[in-house]
Amino acid sequence: MANEEVAMAQITWQILGAGAIGCLFAAKLKQQGEQVHLVLKPNKSTSSLTLVNLDGKTHRFEVSASDKLQRQASVILVCLKAWQVTDAIKQHLTNIHPDSIVVLLHNGMGTLAPCQALLPHHRIWQASTTHGALLESAFAVRHTGQGETLIGHSQLQSLIELTPAEQPQTLNQADVVTALDDALPASRWSLNIGHAIWTKLVINCAINPLTALQQVRNGILAEAHYRPSLQRICQECCAVANADGVALKTDDLLAKVEQVIHATANNYSSMNRDFFYQRPTENDYILGYVIARAKALKITVSTCQTLYQELQHREHTLCQPPS
Ligand SMILES: NC(=O)C1=CN([C@@H]2O[C@H](COP(=O)(O)OP(=O)(O)OC[C@H]3O[C@@H](n4cnc5c(N)ncnc54)[C@H](OP(=O)(O)O)[C@@H]3O)[C@@H](O)[C@H]2O)C=CC1
Ligand SMILES: CC(C)(CO)C(=O)C(=O)O
Structure with missing residues (x-):
């Protein structure tokens, strides 16, 4: 044969x-x-x-x-x-x-x-x-x-x-x-799985933290007042990805984020549900990963940093057993 x-x-x-x-x-x-x-x-x-x-x-x-x-x-x-x-x-x-x-x-x-x-x-x-x-x-x-x-x-x-x-x-x-x-x-x-995984990472950096902190469905992020935050997150992630050798563009990422917001408008993000049910989140592997790479590459990612800290604070407060 x-x-x-x-x-x-x-x-x-x-x-x-x-x-x-x-x-x-x-x-x-x-x-x-x-x-x-x-x-x-x-x-x-x-x-x-x-x-x-x-x-x-x-x-x-x-x-x-x-x-x-x-x-x-x-x-x-x-x-x-x-x-x-x-x-x-x-x-x-x-x-x-x-x-x-x-x-x-x-x-x-x-x-x-x-x-x-x-x-x-x-x-x-x-x-x-x-x-x-x-x-x-x-x-x-x-x-x-x-x-x-x-x-x-x-x-x-x-x-x-x-x-x-x-x-x-x-x-x-x-x-x-x-x-x-x-x-x-x-x-x-x-x-080029690195490109695909980084793209999904940025989508998660943009959608998951905001929907978890605000306890809203993904579709709410289509409201115009969220656009500047989404754009800054995409910009910061893009700078880190590029320095890490992954060719992404801020405008393409923002368009993908908006596409996912529309396609999953009625859904709650996984981080939203983790917060809701007081389960540990994947924050350390989503924003935390971008921040760790940014630090190693000496890039400032202040919006990601602020969101990360807010999530850590809220997660630890939520997951505390009642006294
Ligand atoms: N659900 C979805 O629609 C999507 C999920 N993802 C991603 O896929 C990944 C998995 O998500 P999901 O399936 O929803 O998560 P789940 O929490 O539903 O699944 C993980 C499962 O693994 C079990 N588990 C944990 N540790 C061990 C171990 N050491 N040995 C054997 N089993 C173990 C958990 O048990 P226990 O709960 O008891 O700890 C749980 O049943 C996540 O990164 C998520 O973000 C991506 C796209 C869509
Ligand atoms: C794409 C998105 C944001 C869909 O909800 C997701 O992967 C998640 O919730 O973790």
Whole structure:
């Protein structure tokens, strides 16, 4: 059989984090007949997953689940909040098979370097999704918004990819992306994932803090008096991204932010909900990441700094147990 006719290898998917996004990807992959294992927190268990699709139809799937990663070559989709990622990778480190691909799928930035330090010889990919998912009860997810998922790896990771002798034979990029696209379209490989992730980061820097602090839906930010703040946030983030080697333009970013505000006008941002339910936010990985890079690159980001501090103050006040 010619090489290109070789049947696609069956991929094992392990989903680390069975929250909204983890259950969405797990259920969609199951729906497509893929082999899926859910990795849960200790003391949690399930043998099924419920998915409500965009058309309102409900589907139930049997699923393998445990509090351990299975030590086998697999695609490990890390569907955690950014602040949970490093601890989770440490917790499961000994079960991450050398041939596995670890895909970091979260909002914000700042987890790649610690994960690379923990897994220096593994393929670590990054992903960004604009799908919407809501966990209606444990292991029951509603797909709330059609989006797309971009996957790619940093330049540093591509050096690992360039060593054919060390290439794991069991999983390859095209098979992984094709399987994901079949399960949850549109999913595609990005040759410049840094650009995509920075763009999403700026969208989150603009929308999440303001909607959390004001406790308003995303659509409220279309009011004219928010425009100067949105513009300053985009300008500051753009200066940092550019100095970090990522080619973004303030006007393009502002247009994207406005597009997302309109497209998600009736939604509450994730940070808004985290505030509302008094859960930890991803602030350190959203504004906090921009501020850390700005400091390293000696760039002033005063609007981001003010918003970051206000969020930290409010988060710590809100999350204090009542005295
Ligand atoms: N929901 C959405 O529509 C979208 C979300 N995103 C981003 O995707 C990421 C995931 O979001 P989302 O799914 O909503 O978040 P969730 O909080 O719903 O999911 C995270 C899940 O992982 C569990 N978990 C935490 N630590 C571990 C661990 N060590 N081992 C196993 N499981 C663990 C959590 O349990 P517990 O809750 O008990 O801690 C929770 O069930 C975030 O960065 C979010 O911003 C991006 C686009 C859209
Ligand atoms: C794009 C946006 C702002 C949609 O609400 C989001 O990603 C979030 O809420 O975290």
